[in-house]
Amino acid sequence: MSYVAPKDFVTKMIDAGEAKVFMATRDTLIRAFMAGAILALAAAFAVTVTVQTGQPIVGALLFPVGFCLLYLLGFDLLTGVFTLVPLALFDKRPGVTVRGMLRNWGLVFTGNFAGAFTVAVIMAVIFTYGFAMPPNEVGQAIGTIGEGRTVGYAEYGAAGMLTLFLRGVLCNWMVSTGVVAAMMSTSVSGKVIAMWMPILLFFYMGFEHSIVNMFLFPSGLLLGGDFSIGDYLVWNEIPTVVGNLVGGLAFVGLTLYATHARTGASRKPLLTSDLPPDAAVPADTTPVGMQ
Secondary structure, three states: OOEOOHHHHHHHHHHHHHHHHOOOHHHHHHHHHHHHHHHHHHHHHHHHHHHHHOOHHHHHHHOHHHHHHHHHOOOOOHHHHHHHHHHHHHOOOOOOOHHHHHHHHHHHHHHHHHHHHHHHHHHHHHHHOOOOOOOOHHHHHHHHHHHHOOHHHHOOOHHHHHHHHHHHHHHHHHHHHHHHHHOOEOOHHHHHHHHHHHHHHHHHOOOOOHHHHHHHHHHHHHOOOOOOHHHHHHHHHHHHHHHHHHHHHHHHHHHHHHHHHOOOOOOOOOOHHHOOOOOOOOOOOOOOOOO
């Protein structure tokens, strides 16, 4: 069977987290760079489709192709390592330390940003014919996204910041569910189907993904978006990263680890001999004809 039971795929989650801690710096950076670049291309593709069709659902339906490709190629996103790597620490795997976990997160963040930013520059050149003309329709749409999801939050102050943070939480709840769902199957088709659904949900709902934003916001700045680097960092990237960490770890990693890797003691069945002498024994309620 291609289905992997929860107890088994949670073990795979812990093993994956441990492997990422000990991965060579070079390999970690390359894999993270490619993950950021592929996801950025998928985001550019989704925005292009949305603008050209006028149907956001079409772009959301097609965006997961990038996530599926980067996962199947073994590349790493920050949102995924936020969920997997701490499990190896909680499981007390030999040699796994807080310092090692933070090193992995830092390297993956750096690689993801470099990959996403590279694609942002390339797409900005394409949208403007080498900055020789104003951005085309898709480029203008990306600039608008950057404004709405930075200064748009800032207009509401603390309420905007809370909304941004919670969108980051919900995003990585879904994205990390996609990462874990891929471990439920041993077939490529099963992995893709399992990943597609939660990624579609997060993108269509407009949740905040720190790596997608590493493409959208630098692109928006290059294409004339009316916001600053400070707006991007304070009113999007930093709160989104924190929300992604909380969402992936609290709602996916820890919940699965607690109930499938470190389960509570099983309850014993209640036997008739365990009842007090004066306790009534439940009557047989089996319907007549079924006995």
